[in-house]
Amino acid sequence: MDGIEARAKDFIENERQFHLGFLPTEQSNPKTRDMDRTFSASTAAGVRQLLSVDRDIVPMARRVLASPPFHALTEAVFNALASGGRVVFSGCGSTGRLSILLEAMWRRALMDLADERPERYRTLAPLQNQVHSIMTGGDYAMVKSVESFEDYEVFGRRQVVDMGIGAGDVLVGITEGGETSSVIGTVEAAAERGAAVFLLFNNPAEILAARLERCRRVLENPRVTVLDLHCGPMAVAGSTRMQATTAEQLVAGAALEIALARLIENAGERWAALPDYAGAFEAVLEALVADGAVDAMAGHIEFEERLYRAEGLATYYADRAILDIFTDTTERTPTFMIPPFRKADDSASPPSWAFVKHVRLPASAAWEAALLRPPRCLTWTPADYCAMGAAEAVCANPPAIGPAELAKFAIGCETDASRLSPNGNAAVLVLLGSEAVGGAGARLRTAFDAVARPYQERRELVLGGEADPAAAYQVAVPPRPSPLNLMERLAAKLTLNTISTGTMVRMGRVAGNWMSHVAVSNKKLMDRSIRLVAELCGLDYETAAREIFAAVDELERTALPGTARVSPVQHVLAKRRLTVISG
Template identity: 35%
Template sequence: MSKPTILTMLLSLCLVSISLPTFAASRLGVEASPQSRDFVENRQQFQLHSLLTEQRHPRTRDLSEAIGADTAAGLAALLSVDEDVARTLDEVAGDPARMAQLRKASQAVQAALRDGHRIYFYGTGSTGRLAETLESGLWRPFWTRAAQSPAWPRIARGLPDIGERVRGEITGGDRALISSLEGFEDLPLIGELQLQDNGIGPQDVVFAVTEGGETSAVIGTALAAAAQSAGGDRVWFVYNNPDDLLLPFDRSRRVLQDPRIQKLALPTGPQAIAGSTRMQATTTSLYVLGVVLEDAIGRLLGEHLSPADMQALGFSASATLESRLRDFAPIQRQAAAAVQRLATWTDHEARAYAGGRHATYLARQALMPVFVDVTERAPTFRLAPLDRTDAPQRRSWIQVWTPTEDPADAWQALLQRPFRGLEPQRYRDAFERSIDDPYLRATALRSLEQAGSDQQGLYDLAVSPRNLALNGPQAGDLGVLVLCGEDELSPLQVAWLEAYAAAGAELVVFSVGNGPLPSPVLGTLSALPRPVPLVAVTVPWRDPLGLNRTIALKMLLNAHSSGVMAKLGRVVGNTMTAVQPGNLKLVGRATYLVQSHVNAVLAGAAWRERHGPTEPLSYAEANAVLFEAIGQRGELGGTAQAAEVELSVVAILEGLARQYPLSWPDAAAILDRQGLNGYLREYRD
């Protein structure tokens, strides 16, 4: 018997014995199920469509149409939304009260590190990858470079073991970097358990980071840290929605009104793709926390090193927290200026996937931002996650490699430390003892089986003989070499380029560096059989942690991958209609997407001219249909890739237009022929 999915668990979870009025669904031919009634009436805490991060940004509202007609124009619209981040950071830099908070955060980090304590960054999903980027993409590489400097003996004496004092953790442990583990995000308990598992104590500093400001696991971390804190400024809650929109939610209110917890509110507005907080929300938090970390390191090292030593390590004597926040704007402009070159790459990758081919990214210095962007595509656009080594067939469209032949060395290159999973027994006992809901308990226990340190061996990120044999280049594939300030290519990078060129695959080189590519790199590229498109962005390395380049890479990768998916129909307008409602929060998001897309059509002149005025769809009606779609989707044969949101929108509109109950096979057939973008096009005014 197959194991139940999170969707079937949700259906069972919401079954309750309640007495409610019959939902008005007769015009749709769907009667609200008990689980739908329960969600609408009793799960308001997961109906988050009021949040600012869930709204549609006006600059990208018609993205799917715009990018289909002009790739560069669509990408320009996506990148323009990062101007909101620049504006927010400039406002923070000019606000004495908010700057006082950032200085307080830097001072807390300094005090903890000076006294031999630790800094703990924790998040779920995108913010979990942010947390691991701070440790593995910024902090550890800096100390590796510092260890090669003449100043290192003084650093080691004054700040012993400093490189091991920052920990970035994602809900579910390092395995969750690949894909989220079902049942964990909605458990405050796991945030508390991971805090304990990492040995975070009362004197350590904790940054609990959540884009929405309502993630249960992150809130569990903040509250557990506050309960054990020694006082002062040890616990920080970092989020991207205004307080007034979060206070109606019980779990958010518990944190926001807790005087033991310091708050860093960083709202920037709607995302370029509505609800896709991997974009501007995470960019904002990553940059601000990176600047705080940089400031704290600089002040600590300044107690032990000369100005010349500091300059050699990349620190500027004139840099302040305010000036570093304002540095974001020129980085954003440099990234946006690459839009024409970026469009060539976006077209190449979209064409490869449309033709049933695959993409492989090869990165060394840029490995962490590349890995993060690639793995975040799966939940955002309903793609298969990275393939395991024991997979019977290839399902993922994309893979990420780094130039080493040893899979264990590849993980070390990504994490800059050993792989860490969740020790099963510690968590199993707590789950069985403390999770009251039987379905949430079963889901969490099942996910725990996939969270241990043994998971490292199931994913190969190396240019290994196995990967080359099974997943090597084929004609029509795409190879993307990503460079970050590299002056020369390793023999494995050169061999990889030559193998892709010889196989008839397309190639693209994406580079972020101080200036033009060095002559040795250009020489290697010019020796290939065909010219290779080059996307080169200049971001001078004036910062010790490499934060500027990391942010430029992130913004460009986010725009590119979102653009590819929009060209392939995985985005409608600027909404994630391919979202899979795999937890209660996503059921709420999917319901709102169904309602908003249907009502946009019903309010339009094209619909009214054909069918006359039609009463708008209610949230309850949208949810009733969505739950029906969840139950129907597995029965629709050839429409295995059709998303529940898309099926629901088409079925509702067709039912209302034809004046008979909605038909799932009809809706699926329409999606097979036209896709949701094509179907909605006939109703656009």
């Protein structure tokens, strides 16, 4: 048996806990089965079809937000914060980026309170450092996925120990599928150390418990309170960065916001919790499918498509929206197999199609301004990895994911010649609706005018806010002020997800509603690639697995420095000369 056959056989027989096709989040949504054809015929119609799936979140939200587990979550968060404890959100991939975003939203809210109600802030200032996040792979993974880390429960356990989580703290584990090993590791370690622990996920609990041992173990743990946010398949099969993470942002954000409103109390409507979070979210969805919002998103999709087809580059500039954009743009790489962000000292790799920069601050200050705290990166040694039982390759050559490596992503406002492709280049100012108005908006536009001068094209995209007739591309959503401005951030997420997904659909990187250019960077994505080849080629799982493992081996052996990576799925399809037809 050759090496390829042996690896395929091992995955088929010994990694059944990562065969996940039975999960609803991994399945095709009938609402978007012909999404590629819809977008090809009409971008606006594709936008509406894509957003139709988000309506499935509303009934789930009404159920969960009225449930005893959600009440227990809000009480635990409030009690921990009121008594000086910490609230820690833990996630991996898109939920890890959500965890970092929730921490930043909390910190921003306290900074805003200091500006708007200084007398209340003086008594609440310590709260600013009581909400934290754990991202599998550390903050480095905010901008570039760390391959295979999610497969290790022990890595999550170590991050809990490193943070010193224990009695008096709350840990909220967030995993879209409910089965991410590293997140489960954080949940179990925090429970063992005496913290109050909650787990949010988006597949039916009974299915997870019946089929996956690691899930059954944590779901049956009496020290863990579970919140099942199941709301059906994703708009793009398996793309849990979409509806699953949106649902988690709504529920986790509501719990955090309700607790903050109780802590502030009697500071006016701006600092009060919303009376109906599910209803407020439904109103956001209604605003996003209004003609003006759809036209703005469709116009921006076609703009980016034109740029990328010419092998041009888009560079987003932002201030308060910078983490929202990072979350969306980072996730485009594993979902659609496009080049990841490139470090400043890397001139060999192809540049990312899109990049993100701070509109006002230089590189030396940009990361701390984006995170609203110093970066929190992993600095584990080879001995640490070996002690945790990591693969030999990881022990021998640990990934470079420390703070110095994160700093190599040049997100400051300095001119970056690598973003000025002669094939086309554009600077895009992205503003939240709340920062686009008044003096703040004027200052940001002035800063953008200065940094955007070298670019061939310049444009502005406003996410939310009251409709402004002067705005060329505004996705208007009537504001609902609240302590974390949660609805504004959800509107921003939905808009960015729609634009990036719609662009990739029109670029041919989605077949029907399947991510046909998926990367293979962990066991979950390996399984997804195998299932996709099986479906598109009419193969059984075992044969498709052998095809994918052979493709991975061939692509690794023949890869040339400085060239874009090819999806193993596309490699198999090309070798079989298969034309993918959606439907």
